[in-house]
Amino acid sequence: MTVEAPVPVEPSTGWTGALRRRVVRDLPPDELLPDKQPVYVASWIYVFGVLTLAALLVVLVSGGILAIRGPQWWHVSSTGHFVNSLHLWSVEMFMAFMVIHLWAKFFMAxxxxxxxxxxxxxxxxxxxxxxxxxxxxxxxxxxxxxxxxxxxxxxxxxxxxxxxxxxxxxxxxxxxxxxxxxxxxxxxxxxxxxxxxxxxxVPPFGAETMEETAPEVPRQVTR
Amino acid sequence: MSVATSAVLTAAPVNLNHPGHYVHWGAIQISVANLVVIALMVVIFVLALLLPFPGSRHHS
Incomplete structure (x- = not known):
């Protein structure tokens, strides 16, 4: 019995293949949801980005409920007042967390x-x-x-x-x-x-030399 | 629950039934409420820099 050698697959020359290769190259699937972070991330100042995203999630969910129930509900009923206030205060938290995140990232350059x-x-x-x-x-x-x-x-x-x-x-x-x-x-x-x-x-000032001088070191240094 | 009791329970902890208070600083004019919010954000920013993160001392 003869076994045929596998035919080498030519890389696709279409735009879909090129886009797929670029996405996989720039965004490796095993780095999209990492379970380890660089050791310098163990600081409260790095928390405000994800706090902003969490507040945004509450904004979207409460806004969706307001859209379904309508202004007669959110202006009159007590539950409507509560969801209306939840939408307002989650926006307040979203903006505050985002600005603190902005301050932190500005001073980190x-x-x-x-x-x-x-x-x-x-x-x-x-x-x-x-x-x-x-x-x-x-x-x-x-x-x-x-x-x-x-x-x-x-x-x-x-x-x-x-x-x-x-x-x-x-x-x-x-x-x-x-x-x-x-x-x-x-x-x-x-x-x-x-x-x-x-x-x-982004690493703190002084810690970025490892990235520049030793690119073979994995970016996600475990802690 | 009576209307009066309900009104007390739902009243704001700070009396908001008056025009806002403003501070003037040359060309700068800002409400006291906004100034308090900005001050709180600065306090949170400084605390985030200074407070130890849980578990961070276990890692080198």
Whole structure:
């Protein structure tokens, strides 16, 4: 009995094959959900990134419940008040944790070691979050929302975006708040987290020499 | 539960039924509430730098 030699598989020349090879090269599956971190990560200051993500999860779930039940529920019933407040306070926590995370990464110069895109996507997600929070204030359907929108309209119209971002148009602001900005935030934060997984957590000053002088040392030094 | 009791239970721990308090510092104007939040964030930031992380002393 003869055994035929396996036919070597030619690498795909299509865009799907090229994309797959690049994704597997840049984001090895065994590094996406690591169970070990560098020893310097054992500090409270490294906790605020994941605290921000946890707060965002509460924001999304409570916002989803508000979308299902509607304003007559969240303005009138006690359970609606509770979920409405949960949505507000999770946003407060999200913004506070994100700003502390920003302070920490700024003073660490976290763009070091080819981490520029991690920093840039973090900054963009911060800007998108400000837009999402702002449109949230505009769709409270109360006097506060009316006051904020009339205070903001002239400034936004003067920079020429009033047609696509009309703060007096409740329907448009609601769509920005619950569709467009969450999509933008989700995409940017997703890329940000993948960049953290790709480049690893930035080392403290003085500890980066190991990365530069001995690239064969695994990036994820165990603790 | 009476309306009065319910109102007491749901009242804010700080009386918010008045215009906000503001501090003025040259060109800077900020509400006391926002100033307190920023101060708390700075305190949390400093504590995160100083407090030992659980289990970190067991690793070199």
């Amino acid at each position: 976290a763009w070091r070691g080819k981490r520029a895109m991690t920093w840039v996507t973090g900054a963009l997600s911060f800007l998108a979050s400000i837009g999402a929070a702002f449109t949230g204030y505009l769709v409270q359907s109360n006097l506060d929302a009316q006051w904020i929108s009339t205070q903001a309209k002239d400034g936004l119209n003067s920079v020429g975006i009033g047609a696509y971002f009309n703060v007096l148009d409740f329907g448009q602001m609601l769509m920005w708040h619950i569709v467009l900005l969450p999509l933008v935030m989700g995409a940017i934060i997703g890329v940000h987290v993948l960049q953290v997984r790709r480049r690893g957590v």
